[in-house]
Amino acid sequence: MDLEAAVENYAERDWRTGVEGTVRFALVGIGWWTTDVAIPAIESTELCRTTTLVSSSAEKGRRVAAEHDVDHAITYDEFHDGAAADAYDAIYVATPNAYHLEYAETAAELGKAVLCEKPMEATVERAERLVETCEEHDVPLMVAYRMQTDPSVRRARRLIEDGVLGEPVQVYGNNSQPLLEMIPDPDQWRLDPELSGYGTSVMDLGIYPINTARYLLDRDPVAVQAWLTSSHEAFSDVPDERSSMLLRFEGDVHAVSTSSQRAQRDSQLKVTGTEGQIDLRPAFGGQCTLTVTRGDVTVELSDESMDAEREMELEFDYFADRVLGGDPIGPDGRHGLTDMRVIEAIHEADRTGGVVEP
Amino acid sequence: MDLEAAVENYAERDWRTGVEGTVRFALVGIGWWTTDVAIPAIESTELCRTTTLVSSSAEKGRRVAAEHDVDHAITYDEFHDGAAADAYDAIYVATPNAYHLEYAETAAELGKAVLCEKPMEATVERAERLVETCEEHDVPLMVAYRMQTDPSVRRARRLIEDGVLGEPVQVYGNNSQPLLEMIPDPDQWRLDPELSGYGTSVMDLGIYPINTARYLLDRDPVAVQAWLTSSHEAFSDVPDERSSMLLRFEGDVHAVSTSSQRAQRDSQLKVTGTEGQIDLRPAFGGQCTLTVTRGDVTVELSDESMDAEREMELEFDYFADRVLGGDPIGPDGRHGLTDMRVIEAIHEADRTGGVVEP
Numbered sequence: 001m002d003l004e005a006a007v008e009n010y011a012e013r014d015w016r017t018g019v020e021g022t023v024r025f026a027l028v029g030i031g032w033w034t035t036d037v038a039i040p041a042i043e044s045t046e047l048c049r050t051t052t053l054v055s056s057s058a059e060k061g062r063r064v065a066a067e068h069d070v071d072h073a074i075t076y077d078e079f080h081d082g083a084a085a086d087a088y089d090a091i092y093v094a095t096p097n098a099y100h101l102e103y104a105e106t107a108a109e110l111g112k113a114v115l116c117e118k119p120m121e122a123t124v125e126r127a128e129r130l131v132e133t134c135e136e137h138d139v140p141l142m143v144a145y146r147m148q149t150d151p152s153v154r155r156a157r158r159l160i161e162d163g164v165l166g167e168p169v170q171v172y173g174n175n176s177q178p179l180l181e182m183i184p185d186p187d188q189w190r191l192d193p194e195l196s197g198y199g200t201s202v203m204d205l206g207i208y209p210i211n212t213a214r215y216l217l218d219r220d221p222v223a224v225q226a227w228l229t230s231s232h233e234a235f236s237d238v239p240d241e242r243s244s245m246l247l248r249f250e251g252d253v254h255a256v257s258t259s260s261q262r263a264q265r266d267s268q269l270k271v272t273g274t275e276g277q278i279d280l281r282p283a284f285g286g287q288c289t290l291t292v293t294r295g296d297v298t299v300e301l302s303d304e305s306m307d308a309e310r311e312m313e314l315e316f317d318y319f320a321d322r323v324l325g326g327d328p329i330g331p332d333g334r335h336g337l338t339d340m341r342v343i344e345a346i347h348e349a350d351r352t353g354g355v356v357e358p
Numbered sequence: 359m360d361l362e363a364a365v366e367n368y369a370e371r372d373w374r375t376g377v378e379g380t381v382r383f384a385l386v387g388i389g390w391w392t393t394d395v396a397i398p399a400i401e402s403t404e405l406c407r408t409t410t411l412v413s414s415s416a417e418k419g420r421r422v423a424a425e426h427d428v429d430h431a432i433t434y435d436e437f438h439d440g441a442a443a444d445a446y447d448a449i450y451v452a453t454p455n456a457y458h459l460e461y462a463e464t465a466a467e468l469g470k471a472v473l474c475e476k477p478m479e480a481t482v483e484r485a486e487r488l489v490e491t492c493e494e495h496d497v498p499l500m501v502a503y504r505m506q507t508d509p510s511v512r513r514a515r516r517l518i519e520d521g522v523l524g525e526p527v528q529v530y531g532n533n534s535q536p537l538l539e540m541i542p543d544p545d546q547w548r549l550d551p552e553l554s555g556y557g558t559s560v561m562d563l564g565i566y567p568i569n570t571a572r573y574l575l576d577r578d579p580v581a582v583q584a585w586l587t588s589s590h591e592a593f594s595d596v597p598d599e600r601s602s603m604l605l606r607f608e609g610d611v612h613a614v615s616t617s618s619q620r621a622q623r624d625s626q627l628k629v630t631g632t633e634g635q636i637d638l639r640p641a642f643g644g645q646c647t648l649t650v651t652r653g654d655v656t657v658e659l660s661d662e663s664m665d666a667e668r669e670m671e672l673e674f675d676y677f678a679d680r681v682l683g684g685d686p687i688g689p690d691g692r693h694g695l696t697d698m699r700v701i702e703a704i705h706e707a708d709r710t711g712g713v714v715e716p
Contacts, residue, residue: 169600169621172530172614176630225583225711229610242527244604244612252587254602256530256614263527264635264651270624272534277622293622353583355711 003299010303011151015318019325023113025316026052026072026088028079028103029095030064038092039068041312047320051087054079054103080106090115090323092144092316096195097203098122101130108137113323115316117144119207119343120336122197127340131333140322142329143336146315147212151303152288156271156278157216164294165273168217171247171255172270173209175284176263186234190261198347199228199240205259206243206346208284211331211339212269213257216278219250221342223357228350232262245346285311361657368661369509373676377683381471383674384410384430384446386437386461387453388422396450397426399670405678409445412437412461438464448473448681450502450674454553455561456480459488466495471681473674475502477565477701478694480555485698489691498680500687501694504673505570509661510646514629514636515574522652523631526575529605529613530628531567533642534621544592548619556705557586557598563617564601564704566642569689569697570627571615574636577608579700581715586708590620603704643669 025042027034030053042048052072055061061073072084080102090113093103100121104114114134120143121127134141147153160168179190179200189195190204197203214220224247228240235241241262247255269283276294289302322329338358345358383400385392388411400406410430413419419431430442438460448471451461458479462472472492478501479485492499505511518526537548537558547553548562555561572578582605586598593599599620605613627641634652647660680687696716703716 165622169618170532170534170602170616172532172616174528174530174628174630176528178632225585225604227583227604227606227612229612231610242610242612244528244614246583246585246602246604246614248585252589252600254585254587254600254616256602256604256616258528258530258612258614258630260527260630263630263632264523264653266628266630266635266651268628270532270626272532272616272618272621272624274536274621277624293624295622353713 006155006301010155010301011305013314013317014154015149015321017321017325017327019321021047021324023048023090023320023323024051024088025049026054026079026084026091028054028091028093030055030061031094034094035064037309037312038094041309042316044309044313045317045320047324048316052084079103082110085110089113093117096189097197098126098195101126104130104141105133108133108139111137111139113140115142115144115319118211118336118339119197119203120333120340122195124337124340124344127337131337134333140329141333142319142322143331143333144315145211145215145331146311147208147284148215148331149314149318150288150311151306152280152290152301153212153215155301156280156290157218159278159292160216160271161218164276164292165271165278166275168251168253168271168273170272171213171217171253172268173213173255173257173283174259175205175208175267176258176260177205177265178263179261180234191234191238193237196238198343199238200235201240201243201259201261202228202343202346205261206245206257207339207343208267209257209269210247210342212283213249213255214338216271217249217253219253220338221247221249221255221358223248223355224342224345224349225355226346226349228347235261239347239350243346364513364659368513368659369663371672371675372512373507373679375679375683375685377679379405379682381406381448381678381681382409382446383407384412384437384442384449386412386449386451388413388419389452392452393422395667395670396452399667400674402667402671403675403678405682406674410442437461440468443468447471451475454547455555456484456553459484462488462499463491466491466497469495469497471498473500473502473677476569476694476697477555477561478691478698480553482695482698482702485695489695492691498687499691500677500680501689501691502673503569503573503689504669505566505642506573506689507672507676508646508669509664510638510648510659511570511573513659514638514648517636517650518574518629519576522634522650523629523636524633526609526611526629526631528630529571529575529611530626531571531613531615531641532617533563533566533625534616534618535563535623536621537619538592549592549596551595554596556701557596558593559598559601559617559619560586560701560704563619564603564615565697565701566625567615567627568605568700570641571607571613572696574629575607575611577611578696579605579607579613579716581606581713582700582703582707583713584704584707586705593619597705597708601704605700
């Protein structure tokens, strides 16, 4: 690693093709993530602009549109009827998981590109339909894995590619948060399997270490074992208030991961190789420190400017760069489907107590 | 946590009963751990003295005895014949695992106390015989889990007992090292199942997170799942060059753990609760930093004077304190047997692909 270059170019947009232009977005679903993170992130991008808000409530849509100087506010029904379709080129879907498919279908029919939050849908079957719909209508589809455009994660991936760790041996990932303190509502959609899908901690949190490990190692899980449990009454409808899993990746890399929706906030992703280690902490959101160890030597890198909003800014610009240039997208629909199949396998492994191949 | 008291009394010997006296030791097996760590550690204790060395080679024994001013050097055969038995009160067994039983048996017959390295023996059955022999002859038996007298670990246990983490949710442990760089001999005993027992990475390394998690949580694993693999040719006789496991503890605490004998050196033990987290790193040997987080607040404690030799000094003094006072020993034979059963279950879980109850 060239240290001077590493410090100088820490947050370089190594994925930029140089294409210019603007992708105009309709944001579908305007919860706190959209209003507090996505809208300001898009305002900071080079290649994106928010022109349309789509929400269940016309009144809420108009209020948020006025606050953020957005041209159009339409309801879900109006969206499906094609309202304001000339005003946007792409949609960003940030609704509960089980609604992703219907908005992607309408967007595909209207010829719009789709940036869809993770997990892609509530079930593998619905996610497959989402991918097929976008393929049939030949519209770009990206799953919003913002870690894949995070500078720390991209740096870590290059270090692994360059052999700094030797041969990868083991991965550890954790993602935990106190959901009921963040959103004090036992009836929230993340605890309702009709809206969230297979469950809550793996679908919402565990997907980060799974997908980021796939990206870092450039390989996929081939077998899983898992334990999922719920004890608090707010989690009585979902199997996985807390979850723990073993994932065996191609090339005999072992991965262990935990996640919890009712625990101290913590996120860490660590890859240990025969000759070195990288450790990202906090790994999934917030200002990450990338620690690289090889033998007795340790280097730490961090960028104080990084937070969830900047991560979203980079993600939106990456998506726009690919849409404007017509280039292939890294975390595309087929890539996202693999995570859906791994998550389904994790839930099946918990039910059967055995080893499941995704 | 009273911060001033925490800093002032970080390495306090909270286990001292006040009993005085000296326990004279015969050290059985004089490899590098005994000569470089155990002998200097005993020299620093308050309650212990080395009077006898027991080794396969009379000549090596005499040489090491002369270097360290030890009175007696005897061979294994002479030990079994009772040579120099008046010169020691206890033995410390640091031979390959599969030899622990025979030295403990002779010591028990001679009425000597036994401090036995971990893992207790090569198999559950032999470990049971070791415990029963010591019980029959009514001699004290301690398994050498030095983490249980490590100040960081004891502090962490008190914090958990005091509810600083809320209710424990998840545990992560890792212990990895480059064994073939440390001991460049593919025929070493840790890679020979006749001498090591079930395998190498769980028996030698994984036992640290397992036992320390048991100590921190004051509860035991009730079910395990595991994956063990070997790829490098030096590991062809053992199933677990690398290992990963899920352990379900009493009270639905999930634990995941990895270990590897062919990886970058790293050790970490992290307990996440509903309201806080403790993180020990490096957890198993070396100068540990104890990081305590509760909500947004983090406290870090470390003691520069701690290393493996000081850990051994505390362990020997704890053992001597209990032997001199005739008091119960924390990590006694029955406690160590639980780890042997968990390790056996881990190997069985790997073979069957299912959930195994130890």
